[in-house]
Amino acid sequence: MNEPLFGRLAIVGPGLIGGSIALxxxxxxxxxxxxxxxxRQATLDAARARGLGDTYTTDxxxxxxxxxxxxxxxxxxxxxxxxxxxxxxxxPGAIVxxxxxxxxxVIAQVKPSLPGGVHFVPAHPVAGTEESGPDAGFAExxxxxxxxxxxxxxxxxxxxxxxxxxxxxxxxxxxxxxxxHHDLVLAITSHVPHLIAYNIVGTADDLEAVTRSEVxxxxxxxxxxxxxxxxxxxxxxxxVFLNNREAVLEMLGRFSEDLTALQRAIRWGDGDALYTLFxxxxxxxxxxxxxxxxxxxxDFGRRxxxxxxx
Amino acid sequence: MNEPLFGRLAIVGPGLIGGSIALxxxxxxxxxxxxxxxxRQATLDAARARGLGDTYTTDxxxxxxxxxxxxxxxxxxxxxxxxxxxxxxxxPGAIVxxxxxxxxxVIAQVKPSLPGGVHFVPAHPVAGTEESGPDAGFAExxxxxxxxxxxxxxxxxxxxxxxxxxxxxxxxxxxxxxxxHHDLVLAITSHVPHLIAYNIVGTADDLEAVTRSEVxxxxxxxxxxxxxxxxxxxxxxxxVFLNNREAVLEMLGRFSEDLTALQRAIRWGDGDALYTLFxxxxxxxxxxxxxxxxxxxxDFGRRxxxxxxx
Numbered sequence: 001m002n003e004p005l006f007g008r009l010a011i012v013g014p015g016l017i018g019g020s021i022a023l024x025x026x027x028x029x030x031x032x033x034x035x036x037x038x039x040r041q042a043t044l045d046a047a048r049a050r051g052l053g054d055t056y057t058t059d060x061x062x063x064x065x066x067x068x069x070x071x072x073x074x075x076x077x078x079x080x081x082x083x084x085x086x087x088x089x090x091x092p093g094a095i096v097x098x099x100x101x102x103x104x105x106v107i108a109q110v111k112p113s114l115p116g117g118v119h120f121v122p123a124h125p126v127a128g129t130e131e132s133g134p135d136a137g138f139a140e141x142x143x144x145x146x147x148x149x150x151x152x153x154x155x156x157x158x159x160x161x162x163x164x165x166x167x168x169x170x171x172x173x174x175x176x177x178x179x180x181h182h183d184l185v186l187a188i189t190s191h192v193p194h195l196i197a198y199n200i201v202g203t204a205d206d207l208e209a210v211t212r213s214e215v216x217x218x219x220x221x222x223x224x225x226x227x228x229x230x231x232x233x234x235x236x237x238x239x240v241f242l243n244n245r246e247a248v249l250e251m252l253g254r255f256s257e258d259l260t261a262l263q264r265a266i267r268w269g270d271g272d273a274l275y276t277l278f279x280x281x282x283x284x285x286x287x288x289x290x291x292x293x294x295x296x297x298x299d300f301g302r303r304x305x306x307x308x309x310x
Numbered sequence: 311m312n313e314p315l316f317g318r319l320a321i322v323g324p325g326l327i328g329g330s331i332a333l334x335x336x337x338x339x340x341x342x343x344x345x346x347x348x349x350r351q352a353t354l355d356a357a358r359a360r361g362l363g364d365t366y367t368t369d370x371x372x373x374x375x376x377x378x379x380x381x382x383x384x385x386x387x388x389x390x391x392x393x394x395x396x397x398x399x400x401x402p403g404a405i406v407x408x409x410x411x412x413x414x415x416v417i418a419q420v421k422p423s424l425p426g427g428v429h430f431v432p433a434h435p436v437a438g439t440e441e442s443g444p445d446a447g448f449a450e451x452x453x454x455x456x457x458x459x460x461x462x463x464x465x466x467x468x469x470x471x472x473x474x475x476x477x478x479x480x481x482x483x484x485x486x487x488x489x490x491h492h493d494l495v496l497a498i499t500s501h502v503p504h505l506i507a508y509n510i511v512g513t514a515d516d517l518e519a520v521t522r523s524e525v526x527x528x529x530x531x532x533x534x535x536x537x538x539x540x541x542x543x544x545x546x547x548x549x550v551f552l553n554n555r556e557a558v559l560e561m562l563g564r565f566s567e568d569l570t571a572l573q574r575a576i577r578w579g580d581g582d583a584l585y586t587l588f589x590x591x592x593x594x595x596x597x598x599x600x601x602x603x604x605x606x607x608x609d610f611g612r613r614x615x616x617x618x619x620x
Contacts (some may be wrong), residue, residue, distance in 0.1 A: 058410050088436070106494055128531070130609065131608045145530050145541070146329065146530070146603045148312070170340035175527070186531060187527065188510075188514045189514065189524075189525055189529055189531050189532065190531025190533065193510060195569075196569065197532070198572075198587055198588055199572055200498075200502065200503060200506065200565055201591040202568055202590065203498070204498050204562070207498060207564070210494060210499075212597065213500075215495075216501055216601040216603065217456050217483075217601055217603065218436045218458070218500070219604070220436050220438075220603050221411070221436045221499050221500025222501075222539055223499040223598075224501045224604045225538065225539055226503055226535075227594055227595040227612070228609075228610065229535055230588075231591065231592045232593035234584075234585050234588035234592070237588050239581075245576055245579075248576060249576060249577060252576075254508055254516075254517070255509065255513045256573075258509050259505075259566065262509055266558060269552055269555075271548050271552050273549055274548045274552070275544050277509075278544035281507075281508050282540070282541045282544070284514070284522075284526075284540065285540060286520065286541075288526050290526075293526065293534055294530075294538075295610075297612075298441045299438075300538065300605075300611055300612055301611070302607075302611065
């Protein structure tokens with residue numbers, strides 16, 4: 001890469017995603033200067049200690065001033081307030097983007113305060129881990145993962161093309177879709193899975209007849225897989241559910257309906273109904289692995305001998 | 311280990327668990343001879359090809375004849391039938407054990423047909439992967455995991471002590487508890503987690519508005535973690551639900567009740583309720599890791615650079 005796509009990139013919120021963007025952008029020389037901003041001084045110090053950017057400030061407007069691209073990497077509920085703060089200093093032709101797991105709500109929050117001549121290209125890199133904060137990011141996070149862009153009709157095609165190229169440079173595959181469809185797809189592939197993981201961990205912790213010590217000791221029977229997701233950032237996920245309410249409630253309704261049917265099959269001893277579902281779901285696992293979105297190693301490759309090899 | 315605990319060990323069902331027991335027992339010299347039996351010739355041939363035992367037969371009685379210990383490694387619904395077949399040839403003083411994820415039902419199936427003088431020590435190694443069959447086993451599967459013994463009152467203490475030592479030799483920690491309590495603990499730590507994983511994978515596959523291709527591509531947002539568990543052996547899991555009905559329905563009832571409360575919090579925009587739960591569940595994740603039942607590596611350590619290192 002000889003010519004950077006953006007002379008100056010501003011990252012608002014150097015957490016897992018924002019920090020990983022900074023590291024990946026630096027490694028691939030896809031940007032010139034990287035300005036890092038976050039409200040909390042301690043977070044900013046941690047970002048500086050990891051060398052995530054070139055300049056650091058607790059003032060988002062200072063970071064956004066003169067930027068060719070500003071990426072909001074904050075909880076989706078905070079996107080509107082940040083945009084209001086940076087709007088007055090955005091230069092004509094600048095691109096504003098984000099990384100939120102919900103798109104329609106972010107568009108509704110961001111669009112009203114953006115000045116004319118500034119392009120908005122909403123984005124969602126479908127990647128992450130259960131960790132959060134400036135120390136959690138790594139440059140390879142987006143490799144082989146999908147990034148979804150949801151520009152509204154009439155968005156400057158050149159701005160969309162630039163963001164498309166940016167994410168491809170970071171290692172992602174890019175797909176463009178309508179914001180409402182994105183929110184529906186993610187409700188089932190991400191939001192409801194998180195909700196039921198949080199829920200079962202809470203249910204297990206509330207039992208009187210089974211101690212927490214027992215839950216932890218015998219978690220290798222399946223429970224532990226759910227705890228990973230249930231360790232994700234609480235603020236980020238609270239905002240996801242508050243801002244994608246309709247789609248989450250729709251998918252949750254279907255999940256509960258299907259679960260009730262399974263419950264009935266168990267109550268009535270309908271082994272065939274259970275077997276039919278359990279057989280069908282195996283094929284989906286193979287599909288996820290074939291789609292390059294999962295390791296094929298048994299048990300996520302976490303058998304003791306692999307741990308010993310580390 | 312100089313003196314084997316059992317001169318002859320018979321394994322009925324050389325799948326993931328049975329095969330791993332054979333490999334671990336051989337590696338630690340905890341047994342003399344290992345007899346392998348399974349009904350299907352193809353499975354037996356695969357077990358022989360992997361060298362899981364010393365003798366191979368499709369006749370369970372032939373394998374059990376003269377055995378000091380017989381371990382039933384078949385779906386829990388099949389334990390009664392197998393016991394009837396081997397009961398006539400069991401030698402006095404022999405120990406019969408199993409590896410089922412449900413204990414009260416297995417006891418009810420096995421006990422009636424066992425001859426006097428044969429000891430029954432039900433066992434459940436809480437370990438496994440999503441794979442199954444003779445090729446799936448490995449000697450380290452039980453290392454650091456828990457094995458639960460659920461002998462009834464009055465069981466010969468020496469037989470219990472022998473099985474305790476056997477599982478410790480295979481690398482497990484051993485806990486002894488009441489069968490009914492086991493079934494309740496496992497309902498929440500294993501059975502209901504499997505059920506909701508199977509369920510959400512089914513729900514996602516049934517949507518009209520979201521294609522299977524979209525579900526697979528964007529599964530890195532959380533869904534893929536559930537597909538691992540939903541790829542587990544269908545027959546084994548059908549039998550678990552049919553044989554632990556009461557406990558599963560009880561835990562499922564609590565899960566659904568809690569999920570309904572979360573659903574209501576989303577509908578009414580109660581962010582505090584969501585945040586409080588999401589914060590609390592993080593602590594459980596830390597507990598699982600501290601209990602040695604989970605890798606601390608982010609994202610199960612499956613970030614691209616680790617995959618590249620393999």
